Amino acid sequence: MELNLAVRGHDFYREDTAERLAEKIAETGLKNIQFALPFSFPSVPSQFENMNPGMGNYYQRIFSKQDIQITVLSCYINMIHPDLNEREKLIDKFCSYLRVAKAFGASMVATETGCVDEEIHYTEENFTEEAFEKVVESVKKMVTYAEKLGMTVAIEGGLNHPIYSPKKMRELLDRIQSPNMQVILDVTNFLRPDTVQNQKEVIDEAFNLFGSEIAAIHLKDFVVENNLVKPVAIGTGEMDFEYLLKKVSQEKPYLHLIMEETKEPDIPNAIAYLEKINK
Numbered sequence: 001m002e003l004n005l006a007v008r009g010h011d012f013y014r015e016d017t018a019e020r021l022a023e024k025i026a027e028t029g030l031k032n033i034q035f036a037l038p039f040s041f042p043s044v045p046s047q048f049e050n051m052n053p054g055m056g057n058y059y060q061r062i063f064s065k066q067d068i069q070i071t072v073l074s075c076y077i078n079m080i081h082p083d084l085n086e087r088e089k090l091i092d093k094f095c096s097y098l099r100v101a102k103a104f105g106a107s108m109v110a111t112e113t114g115c116v117d118e119e120i121h122y123t124e125e126n127f128t129e130e131a132f133e134k135v136v137e138s139v140k141k142m143v144t145y146a147e148k149l150g151m152t153v154a155i156e157g158g159l160n161h162p163i164y165s166p167k168k169m170r171e172l173l174d175r176i177q178s179p180n181m182q183v184i185l186d187v188t189n190f191l192r193p194d195t196v197q198n199q200k201e202v203i204d205e206a207f208n209l210f211g212s213e214i215a216a217i218h219l220k221d222f223v224v225e226n227n228l229v230k231p232v233a234i235g236t237g238e239m240d241f242e243y244l245l246k247k248v249s250q251e252k253p254y255l256h257l258i259m260e261e262t263k264e265p266d267i268p269n270a271i272a273y274l275e276k277i278n279k
Contacts, residue, residue: 003274004255005258006256007032007258008034011263012025013263019065035070035104051096054103056103069105071106072110073104073109074111075110076110077114078120079094079111082118094111111154113156113162114135127164134162135162153180159189183210183214183215184214184217187202187206188231190202193229203240217248217257219257220259222237233266233270234274235273
């Protein structure tokens, strides 16, 4: 089955214009992009007061000229920021992206679940019930707003966040109880150096627990180096993509598969590798 591959815009070298970025993506043959406006074009104001339908129409028009769809609009925030005022500003920012996402041509806005500290990093303080409850509170606000707009809040979990396991993601889905919350699955985010050999089990667990709610998958390869799981270009590490792609083909055909942490020079080889092992 054909792969429905996508790329993050900011995995390409930064360009001055959207036209050039769209052209470079088109040259790879890809048709989908996860678009993080401040990462690709940091000079463009992108706080909640700046987002507007005209901006969305502009980028949608540029990408559509190259037959590229903005599959996911990124708005990664620290939804449990320790400063309550800052937390509310960040949630307002996310809601502003939900408000204009359709103008960009996107059906979902993506974020991770933040950190108990200002800077997002690994800390076991994220694994407390208190941190989880803060995530539930913030996600409920975002999803309630998304429901009014007919949009989807796409949540990505990982070890640096309170949603640190597939089981915790299932718990969050059960607490939110809304079809307007979906999941972006990044298997590598759930792996530690001592569990990388269990990646098939992690994949199976995720699909068993919330397969019907997976809206997209991040394809990210890795190696273990200095007792850390380190991202590398797709096809050069230890990720069992063959198993993952088979799972997708069986259970989520044509699911958006977004390559992550594979930079511009390595993207053609990554596409060729994924297509080869998918046959």
